[in-house]
Amino acid sequence: MLQIDLWKRVLIWLVCVAGLLLALPNAFYTRVEQANDAVAAIEMKGETPERLEQAGQWPEWMPSGLVNLGLDLRGGAHLLAEVKVADVYAARMDALWPEVRDALRPERATIGTFRLQPAPDGQIRVKISQPEGMARALEVVRGLASPVTSLTGGGATDIVVSAEGDVIIIELSEAERLASDDRTVRQSLEIVRRRIDEVGTREPTIQRQGADRILIQVPGIGSASELKEIIGTTAQLTFNPVVGRGNDADARAGVGNKVIPSLDEEGVFYTVEAAPVVTGEELVDAQPSFDQNGRPAVTFRFNTSGARKFGDYTAENIGSPFAIVLDDEVVSAPVIQAHIPGGSGIITGNFTIEESTNLAILLRAGALPAGLEFLEERTIGPELGQDSIDAGKIATIVAFVAVLVFMTLSYGLFGVFANLALMLNVALIFGALSLIGGTLTLPGIAGIVLTVGMAVDANVLVFERIREELKAGRGPARAIDEGYSKALSAILDANVTTFITAVILFAMGSGPVRGFAITLGLGIMTSVFTAIFVTRVMIVMWFERRRPKTIEV
Incomplete structure (x- = not known):
C-alpha cells in the first residue's frame, strides 16, 4: 500500500536538490551579485585583474541566478510621467x-x-x-x-x-487622434524601456497607467533626477533643408519654416524648413566613433526608406546647406558636396567621448514621439529598503517558528516531517524566483508568509485524515495511505482556487500587487508538491525502516 516506485523517489529528491542549488546563491547575495556584474563587464569591456578577481568570488559551475530585489527592498527611483500626446x-x-x-x-x-x-x-x-x-x-x-x-x-x-x-x-x-494617442503612449513606453535597458539596470518596472501615463520604477539607481536624465532626453534627430543663417533669434521665419539655435556656435541661428527630409525614426543604427580629425562623433545608418530619401535629396541639392537637427538645435549644417548613397553618415560636433556614447544610445533607442511631464518623482534610499528587508525577515521568522512549534506539538514526529518539508518549500520558492528572474517585493514577502501557513494547512488535512482512519480501526500502513488519498481532493480544491486568484491578481494588478501574486502562485505550487510528495516520501521511508505496529499522530 505504501509503495512508491524508485524512479518517483529519485525524481522527487532531484527536484528538491535542484531547488536548493538554485536558491543557494541568495544566501551569498552580495558576493554572487558582484561576481555576476564582473562577468557582464568582462563580456562587454574585456578582462582586467580586478574584474577577474571579482568574477572568481563565485564558482562558474554553480548556479548564479539571484532573486531580484524590488524598489521597496533595494531602494531606487520612482517616476510617474504623463505623455504629452497633443x-x-x-x-x-x-x-x-x-x-x-x-x-x-x-x-x-x-x-x-x-x-x-x-x-x-x-x-x-x-x-x-x-x-x-x-x-x-x-x-x-x-x-x-x-x-x-x-x-x-x-x-x-x-x-x-x-x-x-x-x-x-x-x-x-x-x-485618428484617439488612435494617435494610443500609439504615442505605446511608443513612448517601448522607448523608455529600451533606454533604461541600455543602461543595464536590474528588473525595472515600466508600465502604462491610465490613458496617457507611464509608471517607471528602477531599483538600484541613485536618484529620481538621474533616472529623468536617462529617459527625459528626447533625442529627436531630423535632417532639414536650410533657408538662412543669421544672428537674430527673433528673425521672421516665414510660414512653414522655423528659427532654431546652433548647438556649437553661440549667437548663431538657422532658419530651416519645418518639414524634415529624413527623421531619426528611420535610423537603424548609431554608434560612437571619431571623425577624420580624431574628435568624438556619432556614425548613423538609415533604413531602406530613409536611405532612398537621403540619397535623393543630396543628389538634387548639391551645393546647398543641410542642417542636422537634434532636439531643436542645429548640431551642424554642412554643405552637400556630392550625392550620398547608401544612407549612412556622421554627426560631428564638440562632443566628449561620453557625450557621443550617450547620444548614440539615445539615437539607437529612438526618439520619444512626445514630451514627458513628470507628475510624481520619489527617490527611495537603500536605508529604507534595508528596513523593509529587516521587517520582512522578522515577520517571516516569527511566522516560521510559530508554525514549526505548533506542528511539532500537535503531530509529534509527523509534525517534524512536515516542518522539514516546510523548510524545503521556502527554499523551492526562492529557487523558482531565481530561475525565472523574479522580483521580490515587500508584498512578495507577505506572499511567502501566507504560503508558509497554506503549506502547513495541506499537511494538517492529511494528518487529520490519518487520525480518523486510525480511530476507525485501520492499520498504520492503511491509515497513512488512506489519509493521503482522501485528503488529496480537498488539498487540490483549496489550492487551485487560490492559484486562480493569484493569476487574476497578476493579470489585473500592477507593481506591489504583482509581486504578491508571483510569490503566492509559486508558493502554492511548491507547497502542494512538498505536502503531497515530499512529506509522503519521508513518512514512507521512515515506515519502511521502522515497521511500527502502531503510530501516534
Whole structure:
C-alpha cells in the first residue's frame, strides 16, 4: 500500500536538490551579485585583474541566478510621467504639408496659386486664389486621407478636410487622434524601456497607467533626477533643408519654416524648413566613433526608406546647406558636396567621448514621439529598503517558528516531517524566483508568509485524515495511505482556487500587487508538491525502516 516506485523517489529528491542549488546563491547575495556584474563587464569591456578577481568570488559551475530585489527592498527611483500626446498633432501636420503642396501643384489651373497660412497647432490652413476651384481642391486633399489603423476607428479616415471661404482647413479626425494617442503612449513606453535597458539596470518596472501615463520604477539607481536624465532626453534627430543663417533669434521665419539655435556656435541661428527630409525614426543604427580629425562623433545608418530619401535629396541639392537637427538645435549644417548613397553618415560636433556614447544610445533607442511631464518623482534610499528587508525577515521568522512549534506539538514526529518539508518549500520558492528572474517585493514577502501557513494547512488535512482512519480501526500502513488519498481532493480544491486568484491578481494588478501574486502562485505550487510528495516520501521511508505496529499522530 505504501509503495512508491524508485524512479518517483529519485525524481522527487532531484527536484528538491535542484531547488536548493538554485536558491543557494541568495544566501551569498552580495558576493554572487558582484561576481555576476564582473562577468557582464568582462563580456562587454574585456578582462582586467580586478574584474577577474571579482568574477572568481563565485564558482562558474554553480548556479548564479539571484532573486531580484524590488524598489521597496533595494531602494531606487520612482517616476510617474504623463505623455504629452497633443505634441504629436503638430508634428503630423508639419509632415503632411509637403504632401499637400505636391498634390495641389498640378491643380493650379483650377485653384490658382495657393499659400500656407498661419494656423493653430494640429491644423494646416491653405489659401487658394480661385475660390471657385475649392471643390476640386478639397477632392484632391481628401485623396491623401488614409484609413485609421485601430480597432475603434473602423471606416474612419485620418484627416478631416473642410473649407472656410477661400481657405482649406486640414486637421486630424477624432478617431485618428484617439488612435494617435494610443500609439504615442505605446511608443513612448517601448522607448523608455529600451533606454533604461541600455543602461543595464536590474528588473525595472515600466508600465502604462491610465490613458496617457507611464509608471517607471528602477531599483538600484541613485536618484529620481538621474533616472529623468536617462529617459527625459528626447533625442529627436531630423535632417532639414536650410533657408538662412543669421544672428537674430527673433528673425521672421516665414510660414512653414522655423528659427532654431546652433548647438556649437553661440549667437548663431538657422532658419530651416519645418518639414524634415529624413527623421531619426528611420535610423537603424548609431554608434560612437571619431571623425577624420580624431574628435568624438556619432556614425548613423538609415533604413531602406530613409536611405532612398537621403540619397535623393543630396543628389538634387548639391551645393546647398543641410542642417542636422537634434532636439531643436542645429548640431551642424554642412554643405552637400556630392550625392550620398547608401544612407549612412556622421554627426560631428564638440562632443566628449561620453557625450557621443550617450547620444548614440539615445539615437539607437529612438526618439520619444512626445514630451514627458513628470507628475510624481520619489527617490527611495537603500536605508529604507534595508528596513523593509529587516521587517520582512522578522515577520517571516516569527511566522516560521510559530508554525514549526505548533506542528511539532500537535503531530509529534509527523509534525517534524512536515516542518522539514516546510523548510524545503521556502527554499523551492526562492529557487523558482531565481530561475525565472523574479522580483521580490515587500508584498512578495507577505506572499511567502501566507504560503508558509497554506503549506502547513495541506499537511494538517492529511494528518487529520490519518487520525480518523486510525480511530476507525485501520492499520498504520492503511491509515497513512488512506489519509493521503482522501485528503488529496480537498488539498487540490483549496489550492487551485487560490492559484486562480493569484493569476487574476497578476493579470489585473500592477507593481506591489504583482509581486504578491508571483510569490503566492509559486508558493502554492511548491507547497502542494512538498505536502503531497515530499512529506509522503519521508513518512514512507521512515515506515519502511521502522515497521511500527502502531503510530501516534
